[in-house]
Amino acid sequence: MIKKGILVLALIFIAFSSHAQTINDFVNRGLEENDISQRLPQLDTLITIAKHNSPRLKFFDSDYEYWDGQIDLAKKAWLNNINLDAGYNYGIFDNLSNQQIAGDPGSQTLFSTEQSRYVVGASIKLPLSSVFNRGREIKNAKAEADKSKYQKEFAEWELEQLIVRQYNDLIKAHRLFFISNSIVESYKVQSVRADKDFANGVINVTEYTRLQQMLNQSISSFEAQRSEFLIALKSLEGTVGIKIEF
Template identity: 30%
Template sequence: MQHFLLLLIGSIVLLGPLSAQDEVAFDLRPLDVLLQEAERNSPVLQFEKIDAELLYSDLRLLKKEWANYIAVSASYQVGNVQFIDNLSSGSTPDVRTVTRENVFAVAGVSVRIPLSDFLTKNERRRQLELRLDQERFDLHHKEFELRELVIRQYNDLQRALRILEIRDRDLRFHELATETAERYFREGSMGLDEYTSTFNKSNEAEIRLAEAQLDAQLLYLLLKELVGAEIKA
């Protein structure tokens, strides 16, 4: 067995260092960029921003509430009126038709302030201000939670990709060991038990690589979904 390991190590030295396959290793976009993407694309944060804007709009409307208590009215009318004048001068009657044009213009301003609205306005404004502050704090809290989750998943994915590279190198090492062991076995330089053990270790390395690939793929999809954009560089 020691003779086989020495021969295997010599073969690896001749071949040079093993590098990860292209589909195993890839670069991620910078963390700061992904954090900005996640905040911009998060539907939860967008919903919170809309709620805050609605409260701010209600507060502005409350400040303009005085306009509801003032009413301005005006009217303008033009009409023609005809009437007959029967004038008597001595014994001869004088009948005349007279047309007159009348113009009527009316304007006015009325003010009505409900006492309940007047007395509770300050309190209603204070409630809206507190609700707006609460909404802003909630928005900041959700932004913090989102950033924390992106950072955690980013680091988890980086760790998974590193493990994936290691598993890939490990499998390629065992594949080379299996090829060498098969040649020695055919030449009669290795027993069946040693060859079987080498072959089983290669299978175990392949299983570990498949598990690492699934873990990395899951973490990649989760982070991509969380960010709402491509995360590869």
């Protein structure tokens, strides 16, 4: 009797192991056939697209361009202290006589002529502040430009890390989504058999209820995992800035 009991237990164990192995093989084959990473764009491609579409990186580009322009303005600020004036007048003007021009003090005669007059003048002033602060203003502008450049480099690194994480989260969510679906399908098959067994009196209401609860729980888990998959997909699309087709 003992040997017979051991034999029965061994057969049950073998059958259970075979059943579990069959399920594992099914899931593994399904995951291989439905490997989303084979249909997604390459990770490097997604990173490149994300950098091109990133509003944050565009902001740093504009900020760097602004401060790079401020460097040129600071270098040429001394030109603000140079003034060049020109004027033109046309009309009748009183002029000195030739004697007066020659220095004859006895000549008091002025004569009027119709003529054009041009006036050109230049002036320069150099406040001490513009002299001593020029170098500091140029250095400040360069420092701000460098800061924008380094901020962009750091933002690019952060963006790369985020995309790698979201990419892997999407693949993981899809795998769990597929596994959840496989579990639901397995419990649906069991549920059909449970309906027949319960109708034929093979199982009681307690066992039948337990199997139905397991099916409902697997469906609930499947829906939760489907939601996680969609969230992971939309998160990656939002970061990259395109709709991902697969």
